[in-house]
Amino acid sequence: MSDSMQTLEQHTQSDYKYGFSSEIDTETLPKGLNEDVVRQISAKKNEPPFLTEWRLEAFRKWQEMTEPHWPKVDYPAIDYQDIIYYAAPRKKPVLNSLDEADPELVRTFERLGIPLEEQKILAGVAVDAVLDSVSVKTTYKEKLAELGIIFCSFSEAVQDHPDLVKKYLGSVVPNHDNYFAALNAAVFSDGSFVYIPKGVRCPMELSTYFRINTANTGQFERTLIIAEEGSYVSYLEGCTAPMRDENQLHAAVVELIALDHAEIKYSTVQNWYPGDKEGKGGIYNFVTKRGLCAGAYSKISWTQVETGSSITWKYPSCILRGDYSIGEFYSVAVTNNFQQADTGTKMTHIGKNTRSTIISKGISAGRSNNSYRGLVKVGRKADNAHNFSQCDSLLMGDRCGAHTFPYLEIENNSARVEHEATTSKIGEDQLFYLQQRGLSEEDAINMIVNGYCKEVFNELPMEFAVEAQKLLAISLEGSVG
Amino acid sequence: MSIVLQDKQASTREWLEENFQQTLTDHQQGTDHPHAGFRRNAFARLQSMDFPTRRDEDWKYTSVNRILITPFRNGSLSSVSAAELANCQIPGLETTRMVFVNGVWDQSLSDLDRVPEGLILQPVHQAMEDPAVRKWIESQTARPGGTGQNAFLPMNLAFAQSGLYLRVGRNIAVDKPLHFIYFNTSEDQPHFSHPQIFLHAERSSTVTLIEDHRALAGAGTCFTNAAAWVDLEANAQVHHYRMQQQNLETYQIHNTLVNQTRDSVYNSYVVDLGGRIIRNNLSVELAESNTETHFYGTYLANGEQHMDNQTFIDHAMPHCQSNELYKGILSDRARGVFNGKVLVRQDAQKTNAFQQNSSLVLSSGAVMDAKPQLEIYADDVKCSHGATIGHLDETSVFYLMSRGIPAPQARLLLQQAFLGEVIRNMHLEEMANYALELIAIKLNAVSQTIITS
Numbered sequence: 001m002s003d004s005m006q007t008l009e010q011h012t013q014s015d016y017k018y019g020f021s022s023e024i025d026t027e028t029l030p031k032g033l034n035e036d037v038v039r040q041i042s043a044k045k046n047e048p049p050f051l052t053e054w055r056l057e058a059f060r061k062w063q064e065m066t067e068p069h070w071p072k073v074d075y076p077a078i079d080y081q082d083i084i085y086y087a088a089p090r091k092k093p094v095l096n097s098l099d100e101a102d103p104e105l106v107r108t109f110e111r112l113g114i115p116l117e118e119q120k121i122l123a124g125v126a127v128d129a130v131l132d133s134v135s136v137k138t139t140y141k142e143k144l145a146e147l148g149i150i151f152c153s154f155s156e157a158v159q160d161h162p163d164l165v166k167k168y169l170g171s172v173v174p175n176h177d178n179y180f181a182a183l184n185a186a187v188f189s190d191g192s193f194v195y196i197p198k199g200v201r202c203p204m205e206l207s208t209y210f211r212i213n214t215a216n217t218g219q220f221e222r223t224l225i226i227a228e229e230g231s232y233v234s235y236l237e238g239c240t241a242p243m244r245d246e247n248q249l250h251a252a253v254v255e256l257i258a259l260d261h262a263e264i265k266y267s268t269v270q271n272w273y274p275g276d277k278e279g280k281g282g283i284y285n286f287v288t289k290r291g292l293c294a295g296a297y298s299k300i301s302w303t304q305v306e307t308g309s310s311i312t313w314k315y316p317s318c319i320l321r322g323d324y325s326i327g328e329f330y331s332v333a334v335t336n337n338f339q340q341a342d343t344g345t346k347m348t349h350i351g352k353n354t355r356s357t358i359i360s361k362g363i364s365a366g367r368s369n370n371s372y373r374g375l376v377k378v379g380r381k382a383d384n385a386h387n388f389s390q391c392d393s394l395l396m397g398d399r400c401g402a403h404t405f406p407y408l409e410i411e412n413n414s415a416r417v418e419h420e421a422t423t424s425k426i427g428e429d430q431l432f433y434l435q436q437r438g439l440s441e442e443d444a445i446n447m448i449v450n451g452y453c454k455e456v457f458n459e460l461p462m463e464f465a466v467e468a469q470k471l472l473a474i475s476l477e478g479s480v481g
Numbered sequence: 482m483s484i485v486l487q488d489k490q491a492s493t494r495e496w497l498e499e500n501f502q503q504t505l506t507d508h509q510q511g512t513d514h515p516h517a518g519f520r521r522n523a524f525a526r527l528q529s530m531d532f533p534t535r536r537d538e539d540w541k542y543t544s545v546n547r548i549l550i551t552p553f554r555n556g557s558l559s560s561v562s563a564a565e566l567a568n569c570q571i572p573g574l575e576t577t578r579m580v581f582v583n584g585v586w587d588q589s590l591s592d593l594d595r596v597p598e599g600l601i602l603q604p605v606h607q608a609m610e611d612p613a614v615r616k617w618i619e620s621q622t623a624r625p626g627g628t629g630q631n632a633f634l635p636m637n638l639a640f641a642q643s644g645l646y647l648r649v650g651r652n653i654a655v656d657k658p659l660h661f662i663y664f665n666t667s668e669d670q671p672h673f674s675h676p677q678i679f680l681h682a683e684r685s686s687t688v689t690l691i692e693d694h695r696a697l698a699g700a701g702t703c704f705t706n707a708a709a710w711v712d713l714e715a716n717a718q719v720h721h722y723r724m725q726q727q728n729l730e731t732y733q734i735h736n737t738l739v740n741q742t743r744d745s746v747y748n749s750y751v752v753d754l755g756g757r758i759i760r761n762n763l764s765v766e767l768a769e770s771n772t773e774t775h776f777y778g779t780y781l782a783n784g785e786q787h788m789d790n791q792t793f794i795d796h797a798m799p800h801c802q803s804n805e806l807y808k809g810i811l812s813d814r815a816r817g818v819f820n821g822k823v824l825v826r827q828d829a830q831k832t833n834a835f836q837q838n839s840s841l842v843l844s845s846g847a848v849m850d851a852k853p854q855l856e857i858y859a860d861d862v863k864c865s866h867g868a869t870i871g872h873l874d875e876t877s878v879f880y881l882m883s884r885g886i887p888a889p890q891a892r893l894l895l896q897q898a899f900l901g902e903v904i905r906n907m908h909l910e911e912m913a914n915y916a917l918e919l920i921a922i923k924l925n926a927v928s929q930t931i932i933t934s
Contacts, residue, residue, distance in 0.1 A: 070538075380845070395860035398827065408851040408868055413842040416871045423825075423857045423864040 029086040035059060038186050041086050045155050045189075048162050051169075058175035058185030065179045071342035072371045072403060073311050075284065083249060085187045085220070144202075150195035151206055154222055157193035164195055168226055172255040172292045172319070180251040180313075181288040184220045188253070191222035196231035196262070205461050207236035221252040227262035229295065234265040234461055248273075250309075252287045260295030260322065265303070267460055272308035279338025279367075282310025289316035293325035293351075301328040302345065303459045310339055315373065317346035320354035320382075327356040330456040335368030335400070344374035344405075349385040349415070358389040361453050364400040371403040378415040385415045393423040394452055396445075489546065490532055496552035497527070497636070504555055504640050508606070515615050516606035523622075523638035530632040539631075542818040542850040543760055543789040548732045553704050555642060556583025556672035561664055565697060566590060569662050572918075574911035576660035576691065579645070583666060583703075584674025586643035599653030600688075605644035605679065614646065618679055621710040624738060624766070631762070633734045637675045637708040644677030649686040649717075658689035658722075658909065665696040665703040665731060673704035680709065682717035682745075689720040689909065696728040696755070705733040713745035715769075720748045720908055726919065727755040729784060736762045743769040750907050751778040752916050753788050754923050764793040767829075770800045777906045778807040781920060782815035782847075783927045789818035796829040796859075805836040808903045810896055812927055814846035821866065822854040829859050836866035841873060841899060889928055896924055 029037060038059045042052040067078070144151050150161060158165050175185035196202055227233055250272065256264050266289075275282025285308075291300035302316040318327030329345040347356040356376070364370035372391045393402035404421045426448050434444035450457075457465050501524050505517065532549055533540040559582055566580070577597060580590035586604065596602050609615045622638060649655060663676050682688055694705060705727065713719055719739075727733055733756050739747050753759050765774050780788040794803045803823065811817045819838045840849045853866040873895055881891035900920055907913040 393855075393857065395857065395862075398830070398860045399858075400860070401856065401858040403857065404853075404855045404866070406851075406853060406868070408849070408870060410840075410842060410849045410851075410870045413845050413847055413872050415842070417869065418871075419851075419853070419866075419868040421853070421855060421866050423855055423862060425860045425862070 028084050031084050032081045033059075033083070033085055033187065037085055041187055041189065044086065045158065047158055050162075050166055051158060054170065054175060055186050058182050059187075061176040062179065062182035062186055065176075065182060067179050071313050071373070072369060072405075073313060073340040073342050075311055075340075078249060078284070080183075086189055147200050147203070148197040149200060149202055150193065152193055154188070154191040154193050154224070157224075161193075161195070164226065165193070165224070168224060168255070168257055170255075172257060172290050173253050173288050178288060180286040181253050184222060184251045184253045184288070188220040188222040191224070191252075193223075194225040194233060194235065196227045196233045198228040199230040200228075201231065202233040205234045205236050207238065219248070219250050219252070223252070223254040225254075225256045225264055225266070227256075227258045227264050227298075229259045230261045232263045234267070236267050236269075236461060238269045238271075249284045250286065252289075254287070254289040254316075256291035256300055258291065258293050258295065258298035258300050258325075261297045262295060263299040263301075264291065265301045265461075266291070266316070268302075268304040268306075270304065270306045270308050270312070273310075274308045274339050275310040275337065277337050279310065282339070283308065285309035285312045285314060287314040289314065290319065291317065291327070292319045293322050293327060293354075295325070296322040296351070297324045298322050299326040299328070301326075301330075301459070303330045303456065304332070304343075305456070305460070306331065306333040306341060306343060309341075312339075312341040312343055314343045315346055317348070318356065319348045319350065320356065320385075321350045322354075323351040324353045325351055326354070328459075329356075329358045329360070330459040331360045332363070332453045332456045333361070333370055333372075334363045335365070335370045337366040337368060339366075339368040341369070342371045342373055344372045344391075346375040347377070347387060349376075349378045349382040349387070352381070352383045352385075354382060354385050356385075356387045358387070358391070359455055360389075360391040361456055362391070362393040362402055363396065363449065363452075364393065364402050365396040367397075367399045369401040369403070371405060372421070373405040373407075375407040375409065376417055376419070377407075377409045378412050378417065380411045382412050383414045385412060385417075387415075387417045387419075389417075389419040391419075391421040392452070393421070394449070395423065395425045489549065493532065493549040494528065500554060501639060504642075507555070507642075514606065515609045519609065519615075519619075520639050523635040527632055527635035527639055530635065532632045539791060539820065542816070542820075543758070543787065545734075545758075545760075547758060548704055548734075551671050551702060551704070553671050553673035554668075555640060556585065556665070556668060556674050556703075558582050558585040558587060559666050559668075561587070561590065561666070561697070565664075566662075569660075569693060569695070571660070571691075571911055571915045574658065574909065574915070576658045578660045578662065581643060581661065581663045581674075581676060583664070583668065583672055584642045584676065586645070597653075597655045597657060599650040599686075600655055601646070601648040601650070603646045605641070605646050605677065608646035608679075614648075617681060617712075618646070618710075621679060621712060621738070621740070624740065631736070633706050634708055634736050637677055637706050637736070640673070640706075641675040641677040644675075644679065646679045646681075647688075647690075648681040649683055649688045651683045652685045653683075654687040655689070658691050658720075660691045660693060662693045663695070663705065663707075665700040665705065665727065667697070667699045667701050671702040671704070673706060676705065676707040678709040678711075680711045680719065682711070682713045682719050684714040685716040686714075687718040689722070691722040691724070691912070694723070694725045694727055694733065696726070696731055700728050700731070702730045703727070703732070705731060705735075707733065708736045709738070711737065711739040711747065713739070713741045713747055715743040716745060718746045720750070722750045722907070722912055723752070723761075724916070724919070725751075725753045725755060725759065727759075729755065729757055729786070731756050732758045734760045734762075737764065739763075739765040739774075741765060741767050741769070741772045741774065744771050746773045748775045748908065749777065750912070750916075751776075751780075751790070752904075752919065753778075753780040753782075753790075754919060756786065756788070758787045758789075760789045760791070762791045762793075764795070765803070766795045767797055767801045767803070770798040772798075772801045774801070774803040775906070776803075776805040776807070777903045778809075779900045779903045779916075779920070780807075780809035780817060781900065781923055781927075782809070782817055783812045783923075785814055787816045787818075789820075791818075791820045791822075793822045794824070794834065796823070796825040796832045796834060798828060799830045799832065801829065801832055803832075803834045805838075806903055806906070807838045808840070808900055810841045810843060810900065810924075811847040811849055812843040814844070816847070817849045819850075819868070820852045820854070822856070823864060823866070825855075825857040825859050825862055825864060827858040830861040832859060832862040832864065834862070834864040838866075838868045839899075840870045841896065842870060843872065893921075893924055893928055897921055
């Protein structure tokens with residue numbers, strides 16, 4: 001039995017592995033949301049006036065908006081006044097080495113499987129670990145700084161590089177873009193900020209771990225990545241969350257900007273707490289992710305492995321504005337038990353000779369519902385645009401659902417748009433063949449599922465591919481046979 | 482709904498109300514006639530419903546505002562010349578012909594004496610006098626109907642001048658196709674018509690129905706709001722053709738609701754050539770197992786034409802097959818819409834459902850919106866859909882040119898072949914040839930305007 005299969009088996013039979021909560025002293029604002037809360041968050045973070053105004057503007061617009069209900073997901077109404085909008089580790093340490101960090105915190109990281117020291121040496125990955133909302137530790141900062149790369153928490157960027165923040169914040173996802181993006185804009189507490197200067201190829205994978213820690217705290221992250229002309233960056237985002245019974249709201253915003261000839265590769269492994277087998281608890285993951293290919297020959301590539309959250313509502317998108325720009329979307333979404341996922345992408349072709357590729361693999365098991373919802377839009381002036389979309393769904397069990405809602409809106413006659421989708425279960429003949437070769441039914445299914453997702457896993461950076469295979473296996477138990 | 486929209490729809494309601502009273506008096510059926518009550522119920526339902534707007538997901542790409550602002554009146558019978566009637570002859574195909582002018586059945590032009598044996602053909606108001614038939618009709622109209630459920634259905638039921646009830650008896654195979662010709666002719670003011678068909682195919686019967694919608698020269702602005710209810714009993718077979726050649730000022734909305742039971746086969750063939758705004762809702766409910774359903778559709782739009790095809794297949798039972806192929810060509814500033822929805826319910830194991838939509842967009846002003854949709858709740862199924870939107874393959878054009886065929890002709894040939902892939906699935910060769918000919922005529926005309934402009 002190969003490694004991947006062992007892990008698959010482990011996962012199908014194990015309960016949520018990362019379910020624990022660390023007890024760190026946190027400073028929290030009272031529950032509820034009003035202009036004062038927004039002002040307080042801004043004040044606590046010592047933000048310049050333009051940002052405070054921007055938050056308030058978002059909050060006012062948010063109040064006028066209504067929560068969208070078009071996704072094919074079902075959940076009890078969210079009481080937005082029953083959420084704590086700010087939580088930060090109270091002792092904000094100034095860290096030069098790991099020893100100075102809160103020992104409890106270090107232990108949390110160790111249990112999460114990201115020992116910072118070890119990663120520094122072995123993986124060569126710079127980790128910006130975000131616990132709850134405030135960035136605590138940033139490694140490799142000096143090395144990156146030599147190249148002129150800025151990789152820091154959002155709050156630091158606001159203090160140290162306000163001009164960049166002011167120029168690019170909200171340029172891809174405006175503060176009134178949608179209900180959850182507006183909420184995020186009003187109350188976001190922290191996130192990551194990356195700036196790659198002209199012509200620089202980032203020598204390592206940048207990565208950050210998000211973790212919801214304080215009970216009842218919605219986490220509102222905001223990530224902004226700017227790749228200047230001719231630069232390249234690969235960014236990894238991975239999520240685990242401790243087991244909680246109450247639903248937690250996660251409304252993040254990610255903005256990517258790629259200028260001429262720049263390339264951004266954004267990979268996500270999402271494993272928030274999916275709720276228990278009865279569908280109780282779990283994270284609501286309502287995320288707005290959008291990349292702007294602003295320059296000619298720029299490229300943005302989204303790769304995601306979505307296994308967690310009780311509800312996922314997420315459409316990483318590309319706006320292909322520069323001529324010859326490229327957008328890519330590779331996704332594996334796994335749902336089990338009572339999970340619901342409504343995910344996909346939007347490719348908006350504006351520039352000439354733009355290309356986009358969409359590969360989406362959905363796996364549904366248990367009583368879950370898994371939907372692909374995507375839009376390919378070719379504008380009137382987007383000559384010679386080319387899109388290829390493939391969305392496959394795999395059904396494991398007779399109580400689950402797999403749905404595809406692709407929208408193709410084509411306004412240019414030189415466009416070439418191809419969409420195909422299939423839905424099926426694992427073939428009896430395939431299973432029979434593998435079993436006849438001596439594999440158990442379980443192993444055979446694991447092998448087929450792994451093969452099914454290979455196209456997407458191949459797009460993941462090495463560091464993530466292993467973890468992705470582990471996560472793929474999430475709770476497929478009971479769906480086998 | 483916004484206030485502006487409410488105001489707009491309120492004015493629509495006004496002219497509808499006026500018309501409805503007129504329709505009731507015209508038909509003088511008396512208050513106790515079952516059909517009058519049926520109309521009133523339908524009108525009450527129409528009043529309780531909002532007309533679809535672009536905010537409705539199923540009508541996202543098609544606005545009916547343009548249709549609703551015109552105060553239409555019911556059309557009346559007018560004469561159609563023998564030459565025009567002869568024009569409708571499908572070469573080589575002998576049919577039983579029923580002629581409707583402006584929504585009114587012209588019995589003098591119809592082959593009433595040649596109604597095949599085993600086929601009952603009656604006006605709906607007459608058929609409703611039989612309680613059993615009335616019950617059947619009411620059960621058909623009470624069906625939920627998927628995407629077909631919109632205000633235009635009750636509108637059809639309330640206003641139809643000459644709805645027809647058809648019943649094909651047990652084990653009867655009607656050999657000659659039924660050819661229903663719907664003419665729109667010129668009237669003093671814009672008129673609407675409501676072609677209406679209730680088709681009941683009893684156990685092991687076979688029938689072919691051709692709906693032929695056309696406009697005579699100078700017909701002006703018309704609105705055809707057609708609806709068909711088809712009920713297939715076990716092992717029945719229905720071939721349903723729809724040829725649409727309205728003029729460029731005509732709006733047409735067509736709702737077809739089909740119910741299939743065990744071992745039945747329903748085939749739909751649609752050729753849309755004319756009209757200003759065309760919207761087809763085709764919904765099939767597979768209520769029992771082992772059925773077969775085929776949808777073949779073509780649309781050829783130019784100028785300002787807008788053609789919208791919505792299909793819905795509800796796989797409720799196991800072992801059913803459905804297959805859908807829609808292809809179309811758009812040029813000038815035409816808009817095409819395709820929304821194909823396949824729902825596979827939890828019990829519908831062993832379902833095979835295929836769907837393909839391909840469009841050629843030939844001019845920079847033309848727009849195509851496609852939305853092929855799968856909703857699947859059963860695991861042992863094979864379902865796929867594909868959608869492509871593109872332009873003519875220049876290498877194929879080059880190949881044909883290298884064989885001595887001039888470029889314009891090469892393009893025509895490729896376009897004909899593109900739609901031919903759909904047309905050749907028609908089970909009647911004569912219909913296929915006829916459709917190809919009509920397509921060729923329109924393609925020629927379109928390419929002429931492109932060359933001269």
